[in-house]
Amino acid sequence: MSIIVSSLTIATQMALSHVIRGRLSDLVQNDLLKGCLLELVAAAEMCGTCYELIIVADNYGVSAYGVYLFLMTIWWGQSWGTATACPYSLLEEYVEEGTNPLHVVFKMIAQVIGGLMSFRWVKQLWMLELAQTHIGRGVEDCTADLQVPVILGFLIECILTCACRLFSRTLGQFEPKFASAIDSFFATSMVVLAFNYSGGYFNPVLATGLKWSCRGHTNMEHVLVYWAGSILGSMMSLKLWSLPTVRSTLVDKFKTKTE
Template sequence: MTDLVVSVAVLGAAVLLSEVLRRTAARFSPGEYWTYLLEAASTFQLCCCTHELKLLGETAGLELPVGLTLTYFMTVVHLMTFNGASCNPSGALESVCRGTSTIRAALVIIACQFGAAVAAQYFAASVWTLGLSDVHIRHQRFGFRCFDPISGTLLEAAAVEMACAFTIQAAAMHVHKVDEKLRVHFIAAVITGLVYAGGSISGAIFNPVLAFSVQFPCSGHTYPEYCFVYWLGPFLGMASCILLFEKIVPFLSGKSTIGLDVPAAPKQKTQ
């Protein structure tokens, strides 16, 4: 129970720190710089919280309902504090494809996201070094090592990541049909369900920058193999979802999407 309380406190500290960064950026960084700093601060929050949740889930022996409840709760917190940040390179690439963002802006956003992902690794290690709980102390003794996050084959793991990305993209594209007060909870429920369904095979990350921060440092596979699973899989899932709902389905139904201004769907993933 003490481990859980400490981890919840760490999650709260990460969210609070990120919120301070967001508000400071909003006050002193006008224009496009605010967008870049928003992405950095929100991605930092997402990665920090996922590091702590992953450690807690793997070493503290949490019961499944408790783990899923934390996942759902933190997803709601993220969605309510991100202020529209995607925290996902796929979101930046989608904006370029839709013509709502330039290539330069997308590259800067992606760079900010990966920079924040690396910063989150150092933040998590610094917190664990303090030895605030038995879980942190044990993890420190092992040199903060994490082990193979993939339990199936590479194709199975990539398929899971692709399916998860497809599902969350579809949910984001159709969330406007849900009552506005329930949209955050709808997305949080979908993400929690995906974590439950695919977490045992690949970790159900379906976010390239989050995987880079949380999964890539783990032993068991090479970087190219992790890229295949955690980068190519989610990208194909997102692209196939857009192709299906905005091209194939309208074509089969005799409708056209040409000229429609379809907003980019958010790509938030939390655990």
């Protein structure tokens, strides 16, 4: 019964967010305001549903967590449109396309607000105690997922974020059938790989929405691991992708494996 409640909790948030996105896209004409609102909704949806994923992981294991995350990531790729709910995606766009830096800042602020506000309704849902797994979760203090020294956590978030971004860029060169599923599978695999070490967030807003001020690390350590780590990993992927030898090697390897 509890897994059904968790599944419905996740599905309901995703469905409501999808409807809200559609209404915002139709009603809001200003591009910047629309972009900020869509980022806010996407970040709130991501963090709100991932709170419930914590319940799934705690009670049904990392494998169940991975399956849910894989399916959710595919959905987000189809539903969010231009929204990313991820600061380094905006920074990559700025570096590559020269987007307005103020727009990037405003959208990042909207992402953080969406991520932080998500617990307001998740807490209310948990306090209804519709499932055994929700009992007490709305009032207990949170604990950090960082189970390794800060520098190691920083390196994990940095290197695996870089790997995920390079894989996505390589995949984009071919656009194979089921590309979103392949990309989601790789990203989910990296999350599962890092799960028992740094938590495997690879997204500053997701980490902050779920684990800001939690016991187990200071806020400065949180910023270093989950903001500096993943953003540096993203920027490293841009630098590596710009090197012809790296790009050709990745593309050739991917081409060989798909032939």
